[in-house]
Amino acid sequence: MTLYGGDSIVNVFSTLGNIDIDVTDIFEFQVGDGNKILFWLDDWLKNGTLAVKFPSLYALDKRKSCLLGDRWVNGVFSWAWKRKPNNSQELLEL
DSSP states (O other), X not given: OOSXXXXXXXXXXXXXXXXXXXXXXXXOOXXXXXXXXXXXXXXXXXXXXXXXXXXXXXXXXXXXXXXXXHHEETTEEOOOBSSOOOSHHHHHHO
């Protein structure tokens, strides 16, 4: 029996997913300086993208494709809001 349906890493990952093996649990990711990780769009915390988890804040960001290194500067978050978060949902997410 063949584990995968072809010679593609995507096919291997797909097959493992079909038998309830989450490939993200197999690999360890390194964030580094954050200059290769999309802050909102990559699953760098391994529990879902921030755009999905915090949709109100994502909608406020001027640069939705910003890098983690753009947002985490010298140990503090640096934001580029269209306007300051001000409604209850935005403040809750923040």
